Amino acid sequence: MNTIQLLYFARLRDAFGCAGEAVSLPGGSRVADLVALLVARGGAFADELGGTRVFRVAVNQEMAHAADAIPAGAEVAIFPPVTGG
Amino acid sequence: MNTIQLLYFARLRDAFGCAGEAVSLPGGSRVADLVALLVARGGAFADELGGTRVFRVAVNQEMAHAADAIPAGAEVAIFPPVTGG
Amino acid sequence: MASITIRVGPDDFDLGAEYAALVAGEADSGAVVAFVGRVRDLSLDRHVAVLELEHYPGMTEKALAKIADSAAARWPLTAVTVVHRVGPLHPADQIVLVLTASAHRHAAYDANAYIMDYLKTEAPFWKRESDGQTAHWVDARDSDSEAIQRWHPDDTP
Amino acid sequence: MASITIRVGPDDFDLGAEYAALVAGEADSGAVVAFVGRVRDLSLDRHVAVLELEHYPGMTEKALAKIADSAAARWPLTAVTVVHRVGPLHPADQIVLVLTASAHRHAAYDANAYIMDYLKTEAPFWKRESDGQTAHWVDARDSDSEAIQRWHPDDTP
Numbered sequence: 001m002n003t004i005q006l007l008y009f010a011r012l013r014d015a016f017g018c019a020g021e022a023v024s025l026p027g028g029s030r031v032a033d034l035v036a037l038l039v040a041r042g043g044a045f046a047d048e049l050g051g052t053r054v055f056r057v058a059v060n061q062e063m064a065h066a067a068d069a070i071p072a073g074a075e076v077a078i079f080p081p082v083t084g085g
Numbered sequence: 086m087n088t089i090q091l092l093y094f095a096r097l098r099d100a101f102g103c104a105g106e107a108v109s110l111p112g113g114s115r116v117a118d119l120v121a122l123l124v125a126r127g128g129a130f131a132d133e134l135g136g137t138r139v140f141r142v143a144v145n146q147e148m149a150h151a152a153d154a155i156p157a158g159a160e161v162a163i164f165p166p167v168t169g170g
Numbered sequence: 171m172a173s174i175t176i177r178v179g180p181d182d183f184d185l186g187a188e189y190a191a192l193v194a195g196e197a198d199s200g201a202v203v204a205f206v207g208r209v210r211d212l213s214l215d216r217h218v219a220v221l222e223l224e225h226y227p228g229m230t231e232k233a234l235a236k237i238a239d240s241a242a243a244r245w246p247l248t249a250v251t252v253v254h255r256v257g258p259l260h261p262a263d264q265i266v267l268v269l270t271a272s273a274h275r276h277a278a279y280d281a282n283a284y285i286m287d288y289l290k291t292e293a294p295f296w297k298r299e300s301d302g303q304t305a306h307w308v309d310a311r312d313s314d315s316e317a318i319q320r321w322h323p324d325d326t327p
Numbered sequence: 328m329a330s331i332t333i334r335v336g337p338d339d340f341d342l343g344a345e346y347a348a349l350v351a352g353e354a355d356s357g358a359v360v361a362f363v364g365r366v367r368d369l370s371l372d373r374h375v376a377v378l379e380l381e382h383y384p385g386m387t388e389k390a391l392a393k394i395a396d397s398a399a400a401r402w403p404l405t406a407v408t409v410v411h412r413v414g415p416l417h418p419a420d421q422i423v424l425v426l427t428a429s430a431h432r433h434a435a436y437d438a439n440a441y442i443m444d445y446l447k448t449e450a451p452f453w454k455r456e457s458d459g460q461t462a463h464w465v466d467a468r469d470s471d472s473e474a475i476q477r478w479h480p481d482d483t484p
Binding site: 092094095096099139143146147148162164165166167168169170 | 364380381382383385386389390411422423443446447448449450451452453454455464465466467468472
Binding site for chain 3: 341342343344346350352353354355356357358359360361362363364365366367368418419430432433435436439440443474
């Protein structure tokens with residue numbers, strides 16, 4: 001197992017009721033595995049990450065895709081599509 | 086006959102040695118007629134307006150074409166392609 | 171090598187001062203394009219009293235630098251400045267400034283529009299609008315994700 | 328109706344002040360694009376000491392107003408400012424300023440580039456470069472007449 005730091009922003013932070021948390025993942029986990037683990041919690045996590053709503057994942061502050069690996073100790077952020085500018 | 090005011094700008098003013106002149110034209114003259122009249126003078130006029138060099142004509146401060154009529158008393162400017170900005 | 175400046179924070183910016191700093195002491199930048207994004211009073215027909223800009227500290231600056239680097243690799247730029255504000259803003263307030271300088275005007279225009287198009291879709295900022303009573307997070311627009319298609323279907327900075 | 332300001336003369340301009348005047352007191356212009364053209368030190372490998380800008384008083388202002396009107400008819404602009412200098416200029420001096428404001432950024436970008444493309448081919452200005460010893464009139468560039476083709480082969484403001 002390795003521990004990662006999760007961060008939530010904007011609407012997802014409001015929906016999950018927290019700005020982040022530490023999570024333990026099996027070694028070799030990918031972004032898709034992390035998302036599945038969160039969706040399995042049900043509630044707001046299933047609503048936001050398990051349905052048709054669009055969200056983005058960044059691993060160590062780089063935009064990531066479902067198949068990307070999550071290194072040990074990574075900072076992983078989950079957030080809605082961006083709306084700056 | 087009607088009298089028009091001719092203006093020359095930039096390289097053409099230098100080549101013709103003057104910034105403008107009054108010219109008499111037969112009634113109903115078009116831009117092409119004026120150019121032919123100037124080319125017939127020979128010298129710098131033939132060099133600049135009678136060969137392959139590109140020039141522009143404005144009639145009463147609007148860009149004009151060879152077939153455009155020249156109204157009585159018009160201000161007609163002849164100048165090289167523009168290079169501002 | 172383009173000189174690149176990135177700044178993210180709550181402070182307002184001064185277009186004239188940023189432009190002066192960008193071109194100070196040089197005569198290579200024949201063309202400078204500036205974009206300023208401002209808070210509009212009407213957003214989708216709701217009256218906006220406060221616009222809150224949230225960001226992802228650390229990643230935001232990296233993402234903006236990556237977008238600016240990508241523009242400088244694609245066009246012959248002499249300098250780029252990107253300033254983006256965060257925190258509470260009000261109608262007519264300035265949000266974002268992008269300055270691009272080049273010897274060639276089309277390079278300065280295109281690089282500027284490219285940076286804004288990618289900023290809108292890749293830089294982690296989120297807007298929350300409030301009319302003074304209720305607040306809501308602004309949804310991303312399809313038109314913004316479509317805008318980057320023109321730079322290449324497969325181009326991601 | 329876009330508010331249009333045209334100015335031609337020897338005086339330098341202040342980008343910050345022109346921008347502030349353009350957006351003063353309004354919150355409809357969510358996007359403002361500025362273009363500043365400056366005298367470059369190297370033009371076709373010649374060292375430029377003085378650039379003399381000549382114009383056709385009367386027609387120049389009309390031509391610029393016509394180009395700005397045409398842009399405002401084509402894009403939803405809130406305001407346009409065009410300032411063009413004449414007389415002797417030196418490397419790094421400012422030559423031209425175009426400001427376009429709109430609710431939409433792509434309108435502000437496109438209208439600004441359109442105005443510059445037509446200004447370069449339709450507004451009666453002529454440049455004479457001098458290296459301090461000999462002077463010559465700058466030739467028009469094919470790339471400038473080609474640039475307007477993209478706005479429509481048959482489109483003349």
